[in-house]
Amino acid sequence: MNEPLLSVESLSVTFATRHGSHTAVSDVSFALSAGETLGVVGESGSGKSLTMLSLLQLLPNGARAQATRARLGEYDLLDLPRSDLDRIRGREIAIVFQDPLTALNPVVSIGRQIIEVLRHHFKLDKAQARIRAIELLARVGISDPVLRLRQYPHEFSGGMRQRVTIAMALAGEPRILIADEPTTALDVTVQAQIVSLIAGLLEHTRMGVIWVTHDLALLARIADRVMVMFAGRIMESASCEELFARPQHPYTRALLANLRESAAAPGATADPAPQGCPFSTRCAWVMDTCRARMPPVGRAAHGGQVACWALNP
Amino acid sequence: MKNLWERLLHTDSARRGLIMLLIMIGVACAAPLIAPASPDHVDPGARLLAPLSRSEADAGHPRGALHVLGTDSVGRDTLSRLIYGSRLSLMVGFAAMLLGAVIGTLVGVLSGFFGGAVEAVTGWLIDVQLSFPFLLLAMFLLGASGGGELALVCVLALATWVNYARIVRSQVLSIRNQGYVEAARALGAGVPRLIFVHILPNTLTPLFVVASFSMAQAILTEASLSFIGLGLDPSLPSWGTMLNDGRDYLLSAWWISTMPGLAIGFTVMAVLMLGEGMREVLDPRSSP
Numbered sequence: 001m002n003e004p005l006l007s008v009e010s011l012s013v014t015f016a017t018r019h020g021s022h023t024a025v026s027d028v029s030f031a032l033s034a035g036e037t038l039g040v041v042g043e044s045g046s047g048k049s050l051t052m053l054s055l056l057q058l059l060p061n062g063a064r065a066q067a068t069r070a071r072l073g074e075y076d077l078l079d080l081p082r083s084d085l086d087r088i089r090g091r092e093i094a095i096v097f098q099d100p101l102t103a104l105n106p107v108v109s110i111g112r113q114i115i116e117v118l119r120h121h122f123k124l125d126k127a128q129a130r131i132r133a134i135e136l137l138a139r140v141g142i143s144d145p146v147l148r149l150r151q152y153p154h155e156f157s158g159g160m161r162q163r164v165t166i167a168m169a170l171a172g173e174p175r176i177l178i179a180d181e182p183t184t185a186l187d188v189t190v191q192a193q194i195v196s197l198i199a200g201l202l203e204h205t206r207m208g209v210i211w212v213t214h215d216l217a218l219l220a221r222i223a224d225r226v227m228v229m230f231a232g233r234i235m236e237s238a239s240c241e242e243l244f245a246r247p248q249h250p251y252t253r254a255l256l257a258n259l260r261e262s263a264a265a266p267g268a269t270a271d272p273a274p275q276g277c278p279f280s281t282r283c284a285w286v287m288d289t290c291r292a293r294m295p296p297v298g299r300a301a302h303g304g305q306v307a308c309w310a311l312n313p
Numbered sequence: 314m315k316n317l318w319e320r321l322l323h324t325d326s327a328r329r330g331l332i333m334l335l336i337m338i339g340v341a342c343a344a345p346l347i348a349p350a351s352p353d354h355v356d357p358g359a360r361l362l363a364p365l366s367r368s369e370a371d372a373g374h375p376r377g378a379l380h381v382l383g384t385d386s387v388g389r390d391t392l393s394r395l396i397y398g399s400r401l402s403l404m405v406g407f408a409a410m411l412l413g414a415v416i417g418t419l420v421g422v423l424s425g426f427f428g429g430a431v432e433a434v435t436g437w438l439i440d441v442q443l444s445f446p447f448l449l450l451a452m453f454l455l456g457a458s459g460g461g462e463l464a465l466v467c468v469l470a471l472a473t474w475v476n477y478a479r480i481v482r483s484q485v486l487s488i489r490n491q492g493y494v495e496a497a498r499a500l501g502a503g504v505p506r507l508i509f510v511h512i513l514p515n516t517l518t519p520l521f522v523v524a525s526f527s528m529a530q531a532i533l534t535e536a537s538l539s540f541i542g543l544g545l546d547p548s549l550p551s552w553g554t555m556l557n558d559g560r561d562y563l564l565s566a567w568w569i570s571t572m573p574g575l576a577i578g579f580t581v582m583a584v585l586m587l588g589e590g591m592r593e594v595l596d597p598r599s600s601p
Binding site: 056058086087088089090091094095097099101102103104105106107108112113116117120121165168169171172 | 491492493495496497498499500501502503506510511514515517
């Protein structure tokens, strides 16, 4: 394996509130190589989106990210001068957001929005940028791109808008594409189209992809590696085949059982224990140690990693 | 934008307002062509003539000049002064609206976008402006600067910028948290691009409405300042100065003040109708 594109070690995100600080993400480490697709799965509030936003310094006000290491090539992502930040956003790392209905400016034509991104990252004149924009729209499967370029977001359907946002994300030819639940807001048939579109676009590139979702079944189709998050921590990570074949962590097992039987996972929503393992309130294997201390991330039987006292005593 | 125009033209009040305003602008532009006499032509023999009367016959006018709207205390033709006055009144109103819009929008955008200290300072500025009696401020500034069109425009802009600043600020506060602003930021857009491409165009529509109401306000304020003798040079033909000229003759020669008053009413109504129509079109609940 060559040097990873992106490597993150011990990332944490904390919110400063009136009642003291609240840790939303803690001790998250992962690496991404060129051409690899990393799936990040977790329920709402598990910190998966915050982790991604922190890499581009897009955290909401009051949130702070810290890490012992967050490197992308020569850049230290959490300590960037302003000028580098504008260069990295969209050019090195691009994000496709969840809701295509709000991700496009309603009063600016599609063409202008794409051209703005192109001209920000490359030295192009208007005509060249326009040609590139038409190519991009064609690449994401929008028919009649010359006409569509002049249209406004309200003239596009949800799926078409998501194609446009993908075109905008690809405009900077980023090395890493973060897809933050890009299909959640779309209906099922369109979801499948968008997934195969992105998969098709990636086939011949060396782009690294981080796909954030709460849909484990989706990751089974597209991911090389899967990272399972719960309450801001990594519970388990492994190659895609291993994770589905031999899930280790009780949370992952519950998720997979859930998929097969479409039954509710035991316990309510994430209500993490104040200390110890956040899953201990819902875990079938819970022991006294779990409630006292958070288990470290250790090696797992399937070659990946897992954080569980029952598996790594 | 094209769609906006079409819908605007299909709104009764906006269409009427627009037509009335275009008539006024046409009159102002064509003043030298349509005015029957020079606005400054003094005819001592034709003082305080009632509307539709004729002056004494002279060499230029064998049957005497017809004064459709009468003459003032020094024999100047009221209609001609009214026509020329529209130039100054419209221009001052428009310039004041533009200046107020630029200042107010700038303050509103900065305050809404950056928040924190910038917002505190601008909020403080707005409060100071609002807590000061405007007429007092206008008298002080016009007195200190010696008056003139430029000073008047500045003072009028001072009276209206707060309207823009407040509405733009509230717009920006909601727009800056929209998905597309974050998405643009995530793709590398810097602050100027965020403001000019993504935020400002979204504030334009309510801004148009405020602008039309502010222009009406500016025209009225100009007239009242000129009426109390603080606005424009009294010898210049403007509606406000004409009102002032006729003050002493309200009972004996009513037309001197009444005619510019009607012109002001007409113009303000045109602008307000346009603004009302815009509000109707731009209100999402009323869209078809």
